[in-house]
Amino acid sequence: MAESSSKQDYFVGVDLGGTKILAGIFDNSLKNLATAKLSTKSQRGVEAVIERVARCVQDAVDEADLSLKQIVGVGIGAPGSVDFDSGTVIFAPNLEGWKDVPLKKHLEKLLGVPVFVENDCNIAALGVYAAELKSKPRHMVGIFVGTGIGGGIVIDGHLYSGFGHTAGEIGHMVLEVNGPKCGCGNKGCFEALASRTAIFQRIKAGVKDGQKTLLTDMLGDDLDDLRSGDLRKAIRRGDKFVDKVIEEAAEYIGIATANLINILNPEVVVLGGGVMEALQDEMMSVIIETAKDYAMAGAMKGVEIVASKLGDDAGITGGAVLARREAKKA
Amino acid sequence: MAESSSKQDYFVGVDLGGTKILAGIFDNSLKNLATAKLSTKSQRGVEAVIERVARCVQDAVDEADLSLKQIVGVGIGAPGSVDFDSGTVIFAPNLEGWKDVPLKKHLEKLLGVPVFVENDCNIAALGVYAAELKSKPRHMVGIFVGTGIGGGIVIDGHLYSGFGHTAGEIGHMVLEVNGPKCGCGNKGCFEALASRTAIFQRIKAGVKDGQKTLLTDMLGDDLDDLRSGDLRKAIRRGDKFVDKVIEEAAEYIGIATANLINILNPEVVVLGGGVMEALQDEMMSVIIETAKDYAMAGAMKGVEIVASKLGDDAGITGGAVLARREAKKA
Numbered sequence: 001m002a003e004s005s006s007k008q009d010y011f012v013g014v015d016l017g018g019t020k021i022l023a024g025i026f027d028n029s030l031k032n033l034a035t036a037k038l039s040t041k042s043q044r045g046v047e048a049v050i051e052r053v054a055r056c057v058q059d060a061v062d063e064a065d066l067s068l069k070q071i072v073g074v075g076i077g078a079p080g081s082v083d084f085d086s087g088t089v090i091f092a093p094n095l096e097g098w099k100d101v102p103l104k105k106h107l108e109k110l111l112g113v114p115v116f117v118e119n120d121c122n123i124a125a126l127g128v129y130a131a132e133l134k135s136k137p138r139h140m141v142g143i144f145v146g147t148g149i150g151g152g153i154v155i156d157g158h159l160y161s162g163f164g165h166t167a168g169e170i171g172h173m174v175l176e177v178n179g180p181k182c183g184c185g186n187k188g189c190f191e192a193l194a195s196r197t198a199i200f201q202r203i204k205a206g207v208k209d210g211q212k213t214l215l216t217d218m219l220g221d222d223l224d225d226l227r228s229g230d231l232r233k234a235i236r237r238g239d240k241f242v243d244k245v246i247e248e249a250a251e252y253i254g255i256a257t258a259n260l261i262n263i264l265n266p267e268v269v270v271l272g273g274g275v276m277e278a279l280q281d282e283m284m285s286v287i288i289e290t291a292k293d294y295a296m297a298g299a300m301k302g303v304e305i306v307a308s309k310l311g312d313d314a315g316i317t318g319g320a321v322l323a324r325r326e327a328k329k330a
Numbered sequence: 331m332a333e334s335s336s337k338q339d340y341f342v343g344v345d346l347g348g349t350k351i352l353a354g355i356f357d358n359s360l361k362n363l364a365t366a367k368l369s370t371k372s373q374r375g376v377e378a379v380i381e382r383v384a385r386c387v388q389d390a391v392d393e394a395d396l397s398l399k400q401i402v403g404v405g406i407g408a409p410g411s412v413d414f415d416s417g418t419v420i421f422a423p424n425l426e427g428w429k430d431v432p433l434k435k436h437l438e439k440l441l442g443v444p445v446f447v448e449n450d451c452n453i454a455a456l457g458v459y460a461a462e463l464k465s466k467p468r469h470m471v472g473i474f475v476g477t478g479i480g481g482g483i484v485i486d487g488h489l490y491s492g493f494g495h496t497a498g499e500i501g502h503m504v505l506e507v508n509g510p511k512c513g514c515g516n517k518g519c520f521e522a523l524a525s526r527t528a529i530f531q532r533i534k535a536g537v538k539d540g541q542k543t544l545l546t547d548m549l550g551d552d553l554d555d556l557r558s559g560d561l562r563k564a565i566r567r568g569d570k571f572v573d574k575v576i577e578e579a580a581e582y583i584g585i586a587t588a589n590l591i592n593i594l595n596p597e598v599v600v601l602g603g604g605v606m607e608a609l610q611d612e613m614m615s616v617i618i619e620t621a622k623d624y625a626m627a628g629a630m631k632g633v634e635i636v637a638s639k640l641g642d643d644a645g646i647t648g649g650a651v652l653a654r655r656e657a658k659k660a
Contacts, residue, residue: 081628091628139493151593155485162595163469166629169592174585174624176507176518186624188506255504262499263481263593265492294504294516298411298421299496 010066012057013319014076015120018042018094021053023060024316030131034064042096054110073114075322077123077315078103081166087117116326120315121168125152126159127318128270128308137267141260144273145253149191175255194252196275200226202245214239228278235282250283254290261295261303272308280307340396342387343649344406345450348372348424351383353390354646360461364394372426384440403444405652407453407645408433411496417447446656450645451498455482456489457648458600458638467597471590473500474603475583479521505585524582526605530556532575544569558608565612580613584620591625591633602638610637
């Protein structure tokens, strides 16, 4: 594979989130050469966000001392349901006004480069699968715990997206009928029990009820600027309350992991997302122990449960993997 | 396809259950020509059960006025985890002493015909998929509600069995953390909430608590001979208590269906098994309504939820489909 640098192919991966846009330049071996970041500013409308995505891609390309002409393709993960074939974002609840947005078409016009669109968790799963697991396991499930919870499924080495491109909506798997209310309108969804949103709500409710925690010493009584990293700091300083909330969330993640192992019997389950990135040392052993308790012995046999090391880069890496895959087909 | 009858291929499908063995003879077009049934008598030991399976196959072959020489292959569904490649039953909790039983090897010795072994719910899903849905949907999930609850998953037209051949253990998906105790040792599994066992337990507990029901008039206070069909009769005669228990079970089945739709976004979900066969008129509308409530709108779009018409024959039909598939490969 000793190609001269002029013959090298470059790919862009983009993670379009509700609050920020992240773009990364990757070479053929999935090495990350440069990244760029912009806030999403979803309130400015669909067109403005697409222009910001294009700008973020251009910033990253420039950062890597490249030009758009050297880019073979752009793979982008969007936070919602996506029709891969047309590159349309069907619906993205965390982006204002995003309904049936032909993202591929618009971005290709702005960038002059082939663009491929997938669901953000699917693309993150693809990134973890290709870059971190070297595409070795036959079947993999990715669980991404952040503001919300999403998943991505790899079956027989390929991303599985289902009949209507929505597979992997594991955040709305009900774990506790009549449990806490979820943003989707139902009760007891995985996301309502173990996402950052759910964890923060439980902590704020506890503080309101007079619960003592180091977090209020660190951040003030309203906890307005609370971040996952603060929870880690509080736990390491001996905060029993935060420790208990995080242990509970880890138990729910373990139960959800067991459900997915019982249903899909994958070779590997990978846990990623912002909450896992900040708190994996605190959560992983509880997650694995709980999953082993709840999964059927046969279904669990030989199955690995691991934390992703890619963190926030899973999405952009997956975008590059997607662009590389599609470029090979072309 | 106009072949003379002497050139016709015949296949045997076997459903090996905890209480009974069912064998059926099928032609190339999956027409069922004859069946035979024997009780399993699992307490007599592994070898005795295998001999009974062989006898049941021979009875069915004889019933169809055929001889074993005309049989191309036998497909058998076993109630546990199965290693398809070796034809070994790894573990079958409802068959006494069944651990690492080389069923394929033993049966081939007894019958002189190629034998293929799969998990019983996988094989039932395959039967429904090929015979009832004519292999049309790309992705299908089968949910079988009987004494226990199991599932089978078809992805891209192929039975999906996972890394260790255990995929589809949907009966042990937790729906209600801290819910009723399940046979597996955990709490709140789907099976502990909606299987025949769970339904009967709830009815018997109600009767013990003084609940009025027509069932005690029909069967006596101990309800020893209670069957799913009795529940249907009681409901049709206006039994409010039984109606409520069945509605609750249907709601749990609907929630489990929604979970599977959110995770896998199949094209079709098929509901089968003894409970569904007896009570589908009473349960299906509640199941569909609840699934629509709990599934994400995008994930539900265009997805069909249907009751299987194959009933108890799903297993033997799937066995024949499996044998036919493997015969084609050979």
